[in-house]
Structures are given as C-alpha cells and as structure tokens.
Amino acid sequence: MSPAPAPPTSLFWFRKGLRLHDNPSLWAAIKDAHACYPVFVLDPWFLKPERVGVNRINFLLQSLADLRSSLKARGSNLLVLRGEPQEVLPRVWKEWQVTRLCFEVDTEEYAKERDAKIRAAAEEDGIEVISCVSHTLYNTEDICAKNGGRPPLSYKVFEKAMSAAGPPAAPAPDLPDKLPGHDPTRKWAADKDTNVPSLKELGYDEVPQTPFKGGESEALARLAEQLSDKAWVAAFEKPKGDPAAFDPKPATTILSPYLKFGCISARLFYESLQQVYKEKKQHTKPPVSLLGQLLWREFYYAAAAHTPNYHQKEGNPICKQIDWDDNAEFFKAWEECRTGFPWIDAIMAQLHQWGWMHHLARHCVACFLTRGDLYVSWEKGRDVFDRLLIDGDAAINSGNWMWLSASAFFYQYFRVYSPVTYGKKYDKNGDFVRHFLPVLKDMPAQYIWEPWKAPMKVQEQANCIIGKDYPAPIVDHAAVSKQCIARMKAAYDAEKAGQNPSASPAKRKKGAAEEDTPRKKKAAAAK
C-alpha cells in the first residue's frame, strides 16, 4: 500500500446553488480538506445588460453578498472572480495548488458545455472533480430512464416516471460551524478584487425596483413564513389563485427566484411541504398543489435537459412548427406596455418593475403575444421574460412559452384568454391596473378594462385621453383571436399532413366522411 495521500486542497465553484444548506458538493469539497476556496466567477457571457435585467442581477449580487457573509461566519469566504471560467479557474487552481474541484450539476445547455471543458482541463491537471445533483429533486437522467429513455411530455407520464424513481433524496445535513479556510501559508486571493461587485461595475445604470431581495437568509425566512400558514398551504390550488393580487402580497409564495438561483433547496422545500401535509391530512394534490408547483419544475428540467434544440422552434422535435408573424411593431408594443389593453400592459409593467408576475398573469400576456392576438413567435416573448424575470429559468421559461403558444405540451389553441374579461374577473375595481399603469389611475372602474369605450368627457375627467395619454388597442381582440385560431388550425393540419401522410388511413377516411363529430354524438347521448 502507498502512504496515505496528503489532505486535499479544494476549490468549490458556486454557480447556481447559492446556499450552504443542502449542498452535497460543498460537503465533498470540505471532506478531509486541508484548505477550501469557495469561488463565484462573474462570467461575462451572462453579465450583459442586454441579456440580464437589473432586477435579476441585483438579486444575484444580494445572494452573493449573503453567501459571503455566511461563509465568513464559518471561517471561510467567498471569492468573487472576474472573467471567463475557462480562463479564471485554471489560473487559480494552479496558484492555490488545488487537488480537488467540486461544483453542483447544472443541466443548462451553456452550463453543460462549460462544465465539460472545465472538467477536462481539471482532470488534465491531475485534479479530482466531484459534481453532485442538488439543484433539482431528481437527476433528470433518472426520470428519463424510468420513461424508456425519453423525457416525459405530459404531467401524467412524468408522475409515473417519478413514482418509479421513488422519493427524492433527503437534503444533505447542515455543514459544520467551522469550515476549512485558506492555506495558512498563502493569502486568500490570487486576484486583487474578489469582492461582490456593484451594479455600476457590471455596467448597470438603472436602479432595481423589485421588492424581492436575494440570498439564502431571505429564502429560508420566506420559506418558514410561507409554510407557517399551514391551512393556506394545505388549501393551495394554483388555478384558483388571484393573478391580480399584489397588495399587501401576491397569491403565491415567490419562492421561484430563490429556487432559480438555488438560494433555497428544492429538496428542503419538498421535505418542509411533506411535514405540513403530514399534519394537515386534508390537502390539495399535484399538479395544482404547492408540491405540484415544485414538480412542474422537475418536469420542465427533464424535458429541457433531454430535448434537442429545446429553446427554439427550429429543429425542436417537440415543438409545433407554426408560421408566426414577424411583426416588430406588435412585438415592441407588447414589450413596452403599449398594447392598449390595460390588463396586458399592467402585467408587462409589473414585469419591468418587479421582475415577477403571477403565473396566470404570465399566461395572459404569453397567450396575447402568440396564438391569442399578435401571432408573434414564442421565442421573442421568451427572450423578454428571460431578460426581465428575477426567476427567469431557461428550462421553465421556454417550456411555459411553448405551452402557452400551444407549441408543445398543450394543444387546445381555441382556449384564448380574453385581455379584457380575464383580469376583470379577479379585480373588479381595477386596482392592479391602477397601480402598475398610473396613467389610468383616475379612470372609472366601469371603463378601466376597456378605456377606449369611455366617453370623451370621462376620459377628460380622468386625465387620460385614449390615443394620446394611453394608446388605443392595437388589435380588435374578437376579430384577431378568430383569425389566430384559424391559423393555428391550419398550422396543426399542415404539420399533421407533412409529418406522416399515410399514418392512419382509416382515421383519414372517417374524418372525410364526417357527419356528426364525436362531441355532438356525446352531447346527443347525454340527452
């Protein structure tokens, strides 16, 4: 036997997973370690104002600051390095004589490529690499394996794969109070500046307006607070939530941005929910329950990680090839809260200001931009959400956009959200609109959902002339939604025909000879 190896010097690379709790990769880094260097790399690939809005960047910086102070409290530190990971990491691992590199598994496209390169370079330098799954409840590969090697494309199938995979792993135990520090013979930093940067340093001039603050401490407090109302947790049903609720608080937990950055662990959330459900025997169930929301996240992560070209229409096997219009004016109006529909524009204003909207509100604006009214590609809307949302998460965002545009997962394209009545149903008085579109604050409730119908005298009294202070509607919803549905039908038919013309001749024959549709038969039978 060879003599016992020298205790390792570890480099721990934070990316997502900006937390100390439930962090198995960090456990691997500190195990028997002589020294451990936790770093975060400010990758210029991400950090561009045109790619990431100020609210999310600010959320990230707050999360880093919180992480840094938690690490310091345990005798460690967080070194925030500047540059491309492929360049920065090898430099510091040489400088610090690192023998072990640890990071959390990330299934995003860019991350997979980046991590493969880093892993190869590290192994080339004789460094041991350890990478654990802790961003999701499951390893997405396990879910696919339980579904014959393919990602589940419906919730039912996903549920089956999940139950075949068994319950998710328990959260990793809490870390020791004292973590290995730096090598005592050398300084913490190889770089001069390892502080959390300011927004200005990253090129952001805007002031973040989101009311939500990043960080693990904030996340744990929010989780505890949200789950303390056990009756509310047990009764939670997403489709029944109020998308217009915002004061004093929205209808959901707002844990999504914390899950996105890994400030909160999905497994801790899962475990905490199970505790509430154990106590409250009568509770809602997935997919609509609070637990269901967490499972949808897994659903999209599995689909994204194992579908080629998932983030685009072209070459994406699960995405319907729909002939979207390239209408730059419509798209700009939608993005800039100028559609003339207060419900749509107020939601988009909330996106700009808060970086967050209720899930159902996202449905409304996504449907409006794509199959409902403007017939603009979901990819365009996805990019806007991706930039502005504080919880912008690639897998979930693209997935939901495909869902809402009836490009994948969901196909009932004739179910179109009304940009007038949908919001009114929840917010009779229009308080949501008044708050996010102050130009309409004095518009009477009778007209606030359709201000173009207000008589000129009312517009004058409200200090809001339609067409001058606030735009007239850019489309006639009743007319364009009909056209959109017809185009969707044509796109579906074209796809069906192109896909496999001889797939089922019997079906084809029957369709041609249609006298009464199955639905009519059913209705007749019911009578």
Add this chain to the structure above:
DNA sequence: CGCATGTTGAAACA
C-alpha cells in the same frame, strides 16, 4: 380502434 383526459377559456345559456 374508441374513449377519457388534459394544472388554470369565453360566451351563452339555464
């Protein structure tokens, strides 16, 4: 093949 189902529609009815 036939049928039920699909996290979250709207409008027109009763």
Add this chain to the structure above:
DNA sequence: TGTTTCAACATGCG
C-alpha cells in the same frame, strides 16, 4: 353557479 358549445386539439390507455 353550473352546463354546453365553440374554430375542436393531442396523447395515452385498454
């Protein structure tokens, strides 16, 4: 408040 219909889809199961 619930049911039916509307431009009626896709998918999975037996």
